[in-house]
Every structure is written in structure tokens, then in C-alpha cells.
Amino acid sequence: MQLQSLTADIRNTLSTHVLFKDLSEETFKKLWVACVGIKAKKGETLFLHGEEAENFYFILDGWVRLSRITEDGDEATLDMVSVGRTFGDVAGLQQETYSYSATTTTETKMVRLPNDMWVDIIQNDHKTALNVILSMSNKYKQQLTEKEHINFQTASQRIGCFMLKLCDQDANDEQDIFLPYDKSLIASNLSMKGETFSRALKTLKNETGISVSGKTVSIPSVEALSTYTCNACAGEFPCGDHA
Amino acid sequence: MQLQSLTADIRNTLSTHVLFKDLSEETFKKLWVACVGIKAKKGETLFLHGEEAENFYFILDGWVRLSRITEDGDEATLDMVSVGRTFGDVAGLQQETYSYSATTTTETKMVRLPNDMWVDIIQNDHKTALNVILSMSNKYKQQLTEKEHINFQTASQRIGCFMLKLCDQDANDEQDIFLPYDKSLIASNLSMKGETFSRALKTLKNETGISVSGKTVSIPSVEALSTYTCNACAGEFPCGDHA
Numbered sequence: 341m342q343l344q345s346l347t348a349d350i351r352n353t354l355s356t357h358v359l360f361k362d363l364s365e366e367t368f369k370k371l372w373v374a375c376v377g378i379k380a381k382k383g384e385t386l387f388l389h390g391e392e393a394e395n396f397y398f399i400l401d402g403w404v405r406l407s408r409i410t411e412d413g414d415e416a417t418l419d420m421v422s423v424g425r426t427f428g429d430v431a432g433l434q435q436e437t438y439s440y441s442a443t444t445t446t447e448t449k450m451v452r453l454p455n456d457m458w459v460d461i462i463q464n465d466h467k468t469a470l471n472v473i474l475s476m477s478n479k480y481k482q483q484l485t486e487k488e489h490i491n492f493q494t495a496s497q498r499i500g501c502f503m504l505k506l507c508d509q510d511a512n513d514e515q516d517i518f519l520p521y522d523k524s525l526i527a528s529n530l531s532m533k534g535e536t537f538s539r540a541l542k543t544l545k546n547e548t549g550i551s552v553s554g555k556t557v558s559i560p561s562v563e564a565l566s567t568y569t570c571n572a573c574a575g576e577f578p579c580g581d582h583a
Numbered sequence: 584m585q586l587q588s589l590t591a592d593i594r595n596t597l598s599t600h601v602l603f604k605d606l607s608e609e610t611f612k613k614l615w616v617a618c619v620g621i622k623a624k625k626g627e628t629l630f631l632h633g634e635e636a637e638n639f640y641f642i643l644d645g646w647v648r649l650s651r652i653t654e655d656g657d658e659a660t661l662d663m664v665s666v667g668r669t670f671g672d673v674a675g676l677q678q679e680t681y682s683y684s685a686t687t688t689t690e691t692k693m694v695r696l697p698n699d700m701w702v703d704i705i706q707n708d709h710k711t712a713l714n715v716i717l718s719m720s721n722k723y724k725q726q727l728t729e730k731e732h733i734n735f736q737t738a739s740q741r742i743g744c745f746m747l748k749l750c751d752q753d754a755n756d757e758q759d760i761f762l763p764y765d766k767s768l769i770a771s772n773l774s775m776k777g778e779t780f781s782r783a784l785k786t787l788k789n790e791t792g793i794s795v796s797g798k799t800v801s802i803p804s805v806e807a808l809s810t811y812t813c814n815a816c817a818g819e820f821p822c823g824d825h826a
Contacts, residue, residue: 480726
């Protein structure tokens with residue numbers, strides 16, 4: 341893990357983000373001074389489940405895995421988070437310990453912010469509290485959709501859905517997308533065993549004509565992929581959901 | 584659906600609930616006047632996915648299923664909610680349409696509250712906004728645990744976990760519990776097919792000595808049930824989680 345200088349660009353990214361956009365100039369300055377820029381290699385652990393929730397993180401670039409280890413020693417992926425997302429803040433809100441571990445799965449650039457200052461801001465700044473509510477309600481709705489998909493999408497459809505979230509959904513034709521992290525992690529985040537994932541990916545290739553070479557997926561028709569995938573979903577495509 | 588009179592007891596239940604406890608006397612009175620007491624039979628639809636989110640509901644007694652129908656016509660159970668829980672309010676926060684349908688699965692008593700007034704309160708009452716954040720962060724943590732369980736618990740363990748949430752977790756010995764709704768709905772809420780549920784319940788009976796007669800489950804040893812169930816969970820038993 342390396343410290344990184346915080347540029348004017350990063351300041352701008354942060355100050356226009358939904359969570360921070362309504363802070364007063366003075367409050368934002370105070371928060372900004374407490375921010376630390378961090379660059380981590382793939383596979384670095386940022387914090388462990390059960391540690392005191394001192395800081396939260398804002399992702400500028402890369403991917404982070406949120407996970408928990410069960411009594412049996414298995415590691416469950418709870419979420420994969422990327423650019424513009426925060427993590428570690430919900431535990432901070434309740435001044436508790438982290439409810440998951442966080443590990444980078446790619447090279448990742450982040451801003452680290454102190455939870456005590458953030459809680460203090462929310463407790464005193466009403467507009468920001470409302471923004472936190474909005475952000476949490478979006479997260480809640482995403483989790484509901486995920487549960488719906490686990491209920492009724494086949495494994496192939498859930499992989500298709502994952503790919504559609506990486507597409508430019510407004511372009512219906514041919515597209516290449518890039519898988520952002522290892523297939524084993526995609527499987528784990530979709531709550532699938534490795535063998536299930538491999539079998540389902542094969543079916544998806546046969547049904548929709550996609551081909552996979554390394555981390556690149558060539559999709560001959562986004563429309564065909566969405567037709568195959570989205571009939572087991574209560575939403576409509578394009579849904580605007582992004583990975 | 585019948586209207587019910589709102590008693591002093593109900594007023595007390597509401598005014599001491601985490602969401603409403605910090606309202607000023609005056610604000611609570613305004614909200615109370617807008618409350619409607621409702622008693623619904625089993626199987627009544629309170630609202631449909633996609634309808635304008637005019638009201639939200641606070642459950643006094645009974646169970647409500649939150650669900651969505653996919654394009655294919657399947658109905659996915661997103662959550663089962665009971666006493667002390669609200670539903671329909673997250674959509675209200677964003678002044679949107681409901682993101683699920685709500686149907687009673689038992690005779691259910693509720694208080695119906697107007698979302699526009701509630702949003703207005705949250706926008707003006709900082710303490711209540713903080714209580715909403717706390718309540719949402721608890722919901723978020725429950726959803727994370729659910730995802731962890733789908734990843735690593737066997738179907739039998741997940742049924743065991745469901746039963747442990749209905750137990751008095753501090754008493755380790757023999758207990759009878761009562762299944763609050765139909766087995767098919769328990770299966771659906773645990774994202775299992777009917778056949779998987781039946782097979783897994785049989786395994787659970789063999790492994791832990793529980794017996795099921797109608798809706799009554801006799802548990803000879805809560806300790807044996809938790810030993811079987813909780814080794815595939817990152818939490819500790821007793822966990823204090825309730826159905």
C-alpha cells in the first residue's frame with residue numbers, strides 16, 4: 341500500500357459525489373484535510389471483519405472485494421465494489437466494528453476518510469444525512485433485485501446480467517467488454533460454485549453467440565443477450581444498472 | 584380489508600418505535616392524525632409493484648410478503664416482514680413507485696401512513712433522519728448476512744437458521760416453535776425450490792432430531808440445532824437475529 345498525493349481532480353470527484361456535494365465549503369475543507377490518498381496492489385487487505393471501523397474508503401479506480409470467513413473457514417463474497425462507491429462507512433455509522441473484510445482484487449486507487457469525522461458531519465448536516473439515506477435506499481433496492489435474480493434467473497442468465505451491467509446498454513449492436521476481475525471471483529460474487537459457473541458460461545455462449553478470450557468478452561448482439569437474460573427479471577432493459 | 588380503530592396502545596407502540604421516537608410531540612400528533620388502522624385477511628394485496636408509493640405500512644401483528652413478478656410470470660419473494668417492521672417507505676423516500684408488491688400471508692394488523700408527510704418529516708427533522716439511517720444500515724447488514732448464507736450454508740442449514748430466528752436463543756434446551764407461514768413461502772423466501780426444501784428439511788430432522796407436525800416444530804436441543812447450523816456462518820450464536 342502506497343500513499344498517493346491528492347490532486348485537484350480527486351478533490352473535484354469527491355466534492356461533486358452524491359454523499360459530499362451538499363457539504364458547506366468549510367466542512368468539505370475540514371474533511372478534505374483528513375483525507376488520505378492510497379494506491380494498493382491487487383490482493384492487499386484494507387481491513388478485516390471485526391476490526392474497529394476507524395476509516396471508510398472511496399474508490400477512484402479498481403475493484404475491492406467485501407467478504408466474510410465462516411466458522412468453517414470458507415470465504416463468502418458479499419459484494420464487489422468499484423469506482424464511485426464507498427465501503428466501511430455503514431459500520432462507522434453505528435460506531436461498530438467492520439462487518440466484513442475488504443481486499444483489493446485489482447490495483448486500486450482510493451481515498452481513505454475517517455469515520456468519526458464523517459459520523460459527526462452526518463449528525464450535524466441535515467442535507468448530507470438525506471443524501472446518505474438516498475444512497476442507502478439505492479443500495480437496498482439493488483440488493484432486492486439481486487435476491488429476485490437468485491430466485492428465478494438461471495446461472496447462465498445471471499452471468500448474462502453481470503455482462504449486461506458492463507455494456508453500453510444504449511448501443512444494441514456488437515460490443516466487446518472486459519471482465520474486471522477473475523472468473524472465480526465473478527462466480528463467488530454471483531453465489532455460484534466454480535463448476536456451475538463454467539457450465540453456465542458454456543450454455544450462455546451457445547445461446548447468445550458470445551465468445552470469451554481471456555478477460556475479453558465479444559458480444560455479437562446486446563439485444564440477443566438481453567432477450568435471453570432479462571425475461572427472468574421484473575425490470576426492463578436497458579435498466580441502467582452498472583457493475 | 585377493514586378499517587380498525589387506533590387505540591392508545593397502538594399510539595404507544597408507534598411513538599416508542601425507533602423511527603418515530605424522536606419526533607416532537609407536535610409532529611407526532613400531526614402524523615398520528617394521518618394514520619389509518621387496517622386489518623387484512625390472509626392473501627390480501629396491499630399494493631402492487633409499480634404503483635405510486637402513496638403510503639407505507641407499520642406491522643402490528645401478522646406477516647406480509649414482499650414480492651415481484653418476473654417477465655416470465657414467476658413470483659419471487661424478496662422479503663417476509665412482521666411485527667415492528669415497515670414496508671413501502673423506501674420507495675416513498677425517492678418519491679417513486681413501489682419496487683415490489685405487498686400481500687398479507689396471515690391475518691395482519693397494520694398502521695398505514697402517508698409517504699408524503701413522512702418524507703416531509705425526514706426532510707425537516709434531523710434526529711428522525713438519523714434514525715432512518717440507523718434502521719436502513721441494520722437492514723443492509725441483514726441482507727449481507729443473507730448473501731453470506733446463500734454462499735455457504737447448505738439448504739438444511741438455512742432452514743435451521745430460519746428456525747433459530749424463531750427460538751428463544753438464550754434457552755439452550757427443548758423448545759417448540761410455530762412456523763409463521765406456509766412451508767412453500769418459507770422455501771421461496773429462502774430462495775429454494777419446493778423439492779429442495781423438502782429434501783433439506785428431511786436431512787435437518789435426521790441430523791438434529793427436530794420433528795415437524797403441521798406448523799409446530801419440536802426442537803429437542805437448541806444447542807444441537809445451532810451446532811449443526813451455525814458453523815457455516817461468520818456470526819456467533821446466540822446472534823440475536825429474529826425472523
